[in-house]
Amino acid sequence: MASDIYSNILIVLKKIPKGKVSTYGRIAQLAGYEKCARQVAWFLHNSSKKEKLPWHRVLNSQGKIVLSTLEGQIKQSSLLSSEGVEVSDDGKVNLEKYLWKPKLM
DNA sequence: AACCTGACTTCGG
DNA sequence: TCCGAAGCCAGGT
DSSP states (O other): OTTHHHHHHHHHHHHSOTTOBEEHHHHHHHHTOTTOHHHHHHHHHHHHHHSOOOGGGEEOTTSBOOOSSHHHHHHHHHHHHHTTOOBOTTSBBOHHHHBOOOOOO
16 A cells, blocks of 8 residues: 555544544654654645544644644634633643543554 | 655754 | 754655
């Protein structure tokens, strides 16, 4: 499979429980491509345009919402808050509290 | 095929 | 804490 990375990303993404968040790098790592955090972001960026994915549960390593578009940030923060995740005005999330810590599979 | 870009991450100032 | 540079990989042009 040429792009099994994307398949894995989706699998990992679906495993993120509601009310929890994860980071690009962590997902990439779980997908088996620890150094492809950018590809994860790229993939979500494209997929979100075509399909509806729980991309809003993915943040950068600092637990901060950093998207290319302001609308995206607003939308993401709204979705997260709807799931019970506290998002500060700056779009930051308390990773200590909401970061999804997957168990070894 | 070559070069550019990006919803990243980490380190140093 | 904030800003910039380097490293990284794959898709787009």
